[in-house]
Amino acid sequence: MREVFVDRDVLSGDDEAELAALAARVRELAEAMTLTKVEPAEAASVAAEIAALTERLKAARRAHPPFGTVGESGLDRQIANPVTGRLNPLAPPVDIEVSEDGIVRAEFTLPAVYEGPPTFVHGGVSAMIMDQALGMAAAATGTPGMTATLETRYRRPTPLGVPLTVEAKASRVEGRKIYADGTISGPDGRVTVEASAMFIAPQSAPAAS
Protein backbone atom coordinates (compact mmCIF):
# COMPACT_ATOMS: atom_id res chain seq x y z
CA MET A 1 0.00 0.00 0.00
CA ARG A 2 1.26 3.48 -0.76
CA GLU A 3 3.18 5.10 2.05
CA VAL A 4 0.86 8.15 2.10
CA PHE A 5 -1.74 6.03 3.91
CA VAL A 6 0.49 5.60 6.96
CA ASP A 7 3.09 8.39 6.93
CA ARG A 8 0.93 11.00 8.67
CA ASP A 9 1.21 13.27 11.66
CA VAL A 10 -1.42 12.23 14.22
CA LEU A 11 -2.84 15.21 16.10
CA SER A 12 -3.65 15.32 19.78
CA GLY A 13 -7.21 16.27 20.70
CA ASP A 14 -6.13 19.80 21.68
CA ASP A 15 -4.19 20.40 18.45
CA GLU A 16 -7.12 19.07 16.44
CA ALA A 17 -9.58 21.32 18.28
CA GLU A 18 -7.47 24.44 17.63
CA LEU A 19 -7.07 23.67 13.93
CA ALA A 20 -10.78 22.81 13.65
CA ALA A 21 -11.59 26.21 15.15
CA LEU A 22 -9.28 27.83 12.59
CA ALA A 23 -10.95 25.90 9.75
CA ALA A 24 -14.35 27.08 11.01
CA ARG A 25 -13.15 30.72 10.80
CA VAL A 26 -11.85 30.11 7.24
CA ARG A 27 -15.23 28.60 6.32
CA GLU A 28 -16.91 31.77 7.61
CA LEU A 29 -14.42 33.79 5.59
CA ALA A 30 -15.31 31.92 2.39
CA GLU A 31 -19.02 32.49 3.02
CA ALA A 32 -18.43 36.19 3.79
CA MET A 33 -16.30 36.47 0.63
CA THR A 34 -19.02 34.94 -1.53
CA LEU A 35 -21.68 37.34 -0.26
CA THR A 36 -19.71 40.53 0.41
CA LYS A 37 -20.71 43.87 -1.10
CA VAL A 38 -17.65 45.85 0.08
CA GLU A 39 -16.04 48.38 -2.25
CA PRO A 40 -13.05 47.25 -4.40
CA ALA A 41 -10.54 49.18 -2.25
CA GLU A 42 -11.78 47.39 0.87
CA ALA A 43 -11.64 44.04 -0.97
CA ALA A 44 -8.02 44.76 -1.91
CA SER A 45 -7.18 45.68 1.67
CA VAL A 46 -8.75 42.49 3.02
CA ALA A 47 -6.92 40.44 0.35
CA ALA A 48 -3.59 41.86 1.57
CA GLU A 49 -4.40 40.94 5.17
CA ILE A 50 -5.42 37.42 4.17
CA ALA A 51 -2.20 37.02 2.16
CA ALA A 52 -0.25 37.91 5.30
CA LEU A 53 -2.23 35.39 7.37
CA THR A 54 -1.62 32.71 4.74
CA GLU A 55 2.13 33.31 4.98
CA ARG A 56 1.92 32.85 8.77
CA LEU A 57 0.27 29.44 8.32
CA LYS A 58 2.79 28.41 5.66
CA ALA A 59 5.65 29.12 8.09
CA ALA A 60 5.25 25.56 9.44
CA ARG A 61 4.02 23.11 6.83
CA ARG A 62 3.32 19.35 6.69
CA ALA A 63 3.90 17.15 3.64
CA HIS A 64 0.37 15.68 3.92
CA PRO A 65 -2.87 16.48 5.78
CA PRO A 66 -2.74 15.08 9.34
CA PHE A 67 -4.87 12.32 10.83
CA GLY A 68 -6.85 12.50 14.06
CA THR A 69 -6.81 10.05 16.91
CA VAL A 70 -10.55 9.38 17.08
CA GLY A 71 -11.90 5.98 16.05
CA GLU A 72 -10.36 2.62 15.35
CA SER A 73 -11.36 2.00 11.75
CA GLY A 74 -8.91 4.40 10.14
CA LEU A 75 -11.84 6.09 8.37
CA ASP A 76 -12.90 8.82 10.78
CA ARG A 77 -9.24 9.68 11.32
CA GLN A 78 -9.24 11.61 8.05
CA ILE A 79 -9.92 14.94 9.69
CA ALA A 80 -8.95 16.90 6.56
CA ASN A 81 -11.38 15.01 4.30
CA PRO A 82 -13.23 17.44 1.94
CA VAL A 83 -16.69 16.22 3.04
CA THR A 84 -16.42 15.34 6.73
CA GLY A 85 -13.11 16.91 7.72
CA ARG A 86 -13.36 19.45 10.54
CA LEU A 87 -9.86 20.62 9.57
CA ASN A 88 -10.78 21.21 5.92
CA PRO A 89 -12.43 24.60 5.27
CA LEU A 90 -13.76 23.24 1.95
CA ALA A 91 -15.76 20.60 3.86
CA PRO A 92 -19.26 21.75 4.96
CA PRO A 93 -18.44 19.66 7.17
CA VAL A 94 -20.93 16.80 7.12
CA ASP A 95 -20.82 15.02 10.48
CA ILE A 96 -21.57 11.45 9.41
CA GLU A 97 -22.50 8.81 11.97
CA VAL A 98 -22.46 5.08 11.36
CA SER A 99 -24.88 2.99 13.40
CA GLU A 100 -24.21 -0.57 14.53
CA ASP A 101 -26.49 -1.90 11.80
CA GLY A 102 -24.33 -0.18 9.16
CA ILE A 103 -26.68 2.72 8.40
CA VAL A 104 -24.79 5.92 7.65
CA ARG A 105 -26.60 9.14 8.44
CA ALA A 106 -25.96 12.86 8.80
CA GLU A 107 -27.93 16.07 9.02
CA PHE A 108 -26.27 19.10 7.49
CA THR A 109 -27.00 22.50 5.97
CA LEU A 110 -25.18 23.82 2.93
CA PRO A 111 -24.52 27.59 2.69
CA ALA A 112 -24.22 29.75 -0.44
CA VAL A 113 -20.64 28.70 -1.27
CA TYR A 114 -22.10 25.40 -2.55
CA GLU A 115 -24.60 27.04 -4.92
CA GLY A 116 -25.08 25.53 -8.37
CA PRO A 117 -28.40 26.58 -9.92
CA PRO A 118 -29.54 29.76 -8.12
CA THR A 119 -30.66 28.93 -4.54
CA PHE A 120 -29.91 25.20 -5.02
CA VAL A 121 -26.97 22.90 -4.25
CA HIS A 122 -24.46 22.21 -7.03
CA GLY A 123 -24.94 18.65 -8.35
CA GLY A 124 -21.25 17.87 -8.00
CA VAL A 125 -21.40 18.79 -4.33
CA SER A 126 -24.34 16.43 -3.81
CA ALA A 127 -22.40 13.69 -5.62
CA MET A 128 -19.36 14.33 -3.41
CA ILE A 129 -21.44 13.99 -0.24
CA MET A 130 -23.10 10.82 -1.58
CA ASP A 131 -19.69 9.33 -2.50
CA GLN A 132 -18.46 9.86 1.05
CA ALA A 133 -21.64 8.51 2.71
CA LEU A 134 -21.77 5.49 0.40
CA GLY A 135 -18.03 4.89 0.93
CA MET A 136 -18.48 4.92 4.68
CA ALA A 137 -21.44 2.54 4.37
CA ALA A 138 -19.25 0.23 2.31
CA ALA A 139 -16.46 0.49 4.87
CA ALA A 140 -18.94 -0.35 7.64
CA THR A 141 -19.17 -3.86 6.17
CA GLY A 142 -15.55 -4.27 7.25
CA THR A 143 -14.29 -3.98 3.67
CA PRO A 144 -13.45 -0.37 2.69
CA GLY A 145 -12.74 0.32 -0.95
CA MET A 146 -12.13 2.82 -3.71
CA THR A 147 -15.13 4.18 -5.62
CA ALA A 148 -15.32 2.29 -8.92
CA THR A 149 -18.76 3.52 -10.01
CA LEU A 150 -21.08 6.24 -8.69
CA GLU A 151 -24.52 6.83 -10.20
CA THR A 152 -26.56 9.83 -9.07
CA ARG A 153 -30.20 10.47 -9.91
CA TYR A 154 -31.28 14.05 -9.25
CA ARG A 155 -35.01 13.77 -8.50
CA ARG A 156 -35.62 17.42 -7.57
CA PRO A 157 -33.42 20.44 -6.75
CA THR A 158 -31.66 20.31 -3.37
CA PRO A 159 -32.19 23.57 -1.47
CA LEU A 160 -29.42 25.60 0.17
CA GLY A 161 -29.67 26.91 3.71
CA VAL A 162 -32.11 24.34 5.10
CA PRO A 163 -31.48 21.10 7.04
CA LEU A 164 -30.76 18.18 4.71
CA THR A 165 -30.34 14.50 5.55
CA VAL A 166 -28.01 12.01 3.88
CA GLU A 167 -28.50 8.30 4.47
CA ALA A 168 -26.67 5.30 3.00
CA LYS A 169 -26.32 1.57 3.50
CA ALA A 170 -24.37 -1.22 1.88
CA SER A 171 -26.59 -3.69 0.06
CA ARG A 172 -24.16 -6.53 -0.66
CA VAL A 173 -20.52 -7.60 -0.78
CA GLU A 174 -19.29 -9.79 -3.65
CA GLY A 175 -15.63 -10.62 -3.20
CA ARG A 176 -13.74 -7.31 -3.37
CA LYS A 177 -16.83 -5.45 -4.62
CA ILE A 178 -19.09 -3.64 -2.16
CA TYR A 179 -22.40 -2.14 -3.32
CA ALA A 180 -24.20 0.68 -1.50
CA ASP A 181 -27.25 2.89 -2.00
CA GLY A 182 -28.30 6.16 -0.45
CA THR A 183 -30.30 9.37 -0.61
CA ILE A 184 -30.24 13.05 0.24
CA SER A 185 -33.58 14.44 1.37
CA GLY A 186 -34.91 17.88 2.22
CA PRO A 187 -36.56 19.13 5.41
CA ASP A 188 -39.94 17.91 4.13
CA GLY A 189 -38.53 14.38 3.91
CA ARG A 190 -38.77 14.30 0.13
CA VAL A 191 -35.80 12.70 -1.61
CA THR A 192 -33.83 15.10 -3.83
CA VAL A 193 -30.91 12.81 -4.77
CA GLU A 194 -30.65 9.03 -5.04
CA ALA A 195 -27.28 7.38 -5.52
CA SER A 196 -25.78 3.94 -5.96
CA ALA A 197 -22.11 3.07 -5.94
CA MET A 198 -19.76 0.13 -6.21
CA PHE A 199 -16.49 0.14 -4.28
CA ILE A 200 -13.53 -2.15 -4.86
CA ALA A 201 -11.34 -3.16 -1.97
CA PRO A 202 -7.61 -2.90 -2.66
CA GLN A 203 -5.71 -6.16 -3.14
CA SER A 204 -3.91 -5.39 0.14
CA ALA A 205 -5.80 -3.30 2.70
CA PRO A 206 -4.21 -0.13 4.10
CA ALA A 207 -2.73 -0.23 7.58
CA ALA A 208 -5.17 0.98 10.25
CA SER A 209 -2.60 3.19 11.98
Ligand SMILES: CCCCCCCCCCCCCC(=O)SCCNC(=O)CCNC(=O)[C@H](O)C(C)(C)COP(=O)(O)OP(=O)(O)OC[C@H]1O[C@@H](n2cnc3c(N)ncnc32)[C@H](O)[C@@H]1OP(=O)(O)O
Ligand atom coordinates in the same frame (compact mmCIF):
# COMPACT_ATOMS: atom_id res chain seq x y z
C1 LIG B 1 -8.90 1.90 0.13
C2 LIG B 1 -9.28 2.05 1.53
C3 LIG B 1 -9.68 3.49 1.75
C4 LIG B 1 -10.50 3.64 2.99
C5 LIG B 1 -11.42 4.77 2.86
C6 LIG B 1 -12.76 4.49 3.52
C7 LIG B 1 -13.89 5.15 2.82
C8 LIG B 1 -14.23 6.47 3.35
C9 LIG B 1 -15.19 7.10 2.40
C10 LIG B 1 -14.43 7.60 1.19
C11 LIG B 1 -15.35 7.65 0.01
C12 LIG B 1 -14.67 8.27 -1.17
C13 LIG B 1 -13.83 7.25 -1.93
C14 LIG B 1 -13.16 7.87 -3.09
O1 LIG B 1 -13.37 8.99 -3.43
S1 LIG B 1 -12.06 6.88 -3.94
C15 LIG B 1 -11.48 7.99 -5.24
C16 LIG B 1 -12.20 7.79 -6.54
N1 LIG B 1 -11.93 6.49 -7.07
C17 LIG B 1 -10.77 6.21 -7.66
O2 LIG B 1 -9.90 7.02 -7.81
C18 LIG B 1 -10.61 4.80 -8.15
C19 LIG B 1 -9.62 4.71 -9.30
N2 LIG B 1 -9.59 3.34 -9.79
C20 LIG B 1 -8.81 2.41 -9.20
O3 LIG B 1 -8.03 2.69 -8.30
C21 LIG B 1 -8.95 1.02 -9.69
O4 LIG B 1 -9.45 1.03 -11.01
C22 LIG B 1 -9.87 0.18 -8.79
C23 LIG B 1 -9.27 0.07 -7.39
C24 LIG B 1 -11.29 0.74 -8.73
C25 LIG B 1 -9.97 -1.22 -9.37
O5 LIG B 1 -8.69 -1.65 -9.70
P1 LIG B 1 -8.20 -3.10 -9.41
O6 LIG B 1 -6.92 -3.29 -10.13
O7 LIG B 1 -8.20 -3.40 -7.96
O8 LIG B 1 -9.37 -3.91 -10.07
P2 LIG B 1 -9.23 -5.19 -10.97
O9 LIG B 1 -8.78 -4.83 -12.33
O10 LIG B 1 -8.45 -6.25 -10.21
O11 LIG B 1 -10.74 -5.64 -11.11
C26 LIG B 1 -11.44 -6.21 -10.03
C27 LIG B 1 -12.88 -6.34 -10.45
O12 LIG B 1 -13.51 -5.02 -10.44
C28 LIG B 1 -14.00 -4.71 -11.75
N3 LIG B 1 -13.78 -3.29 -11.95
C29 LIG B 1 -12.63 -2.63 -11.78
N4 LIG B 1 -12.81 -1.32 -11.98
C30 LIG B 1 -14.12 -1.16 -12.28
C31 LIG B 1 -14.90 -0.04 -12.55
N5 LIG B 1 -14.42 1.22 -12.56
N6 LIG B 1 -16.21 -0.23 -12.82
C32 LIG B 1 -16.76 -1.46 -12.78
N7 LIG B 1 -16.05 -2.58 -12.51
C33 LIG B 1 -14.74 -2.40 -12.25
C34 LIG B 1 -13.20 -5.59 -12.70
O13 LIG B 1 -13.92 -5.81 -13.91
C35 LIG B 1 -13.07 -6.84 -11.88
O14 LIG B 1 -14.32 -7.52 -11.88
P3 LIG B 1 -14.34 -9.11 -12.02
O15 LIG B 1 -13.78 -9.40 -13.35
O16 LIG B 1 -13.51 -9.66 -10.87
O17 LIG B 1 -15.81 -9.47 -11.91
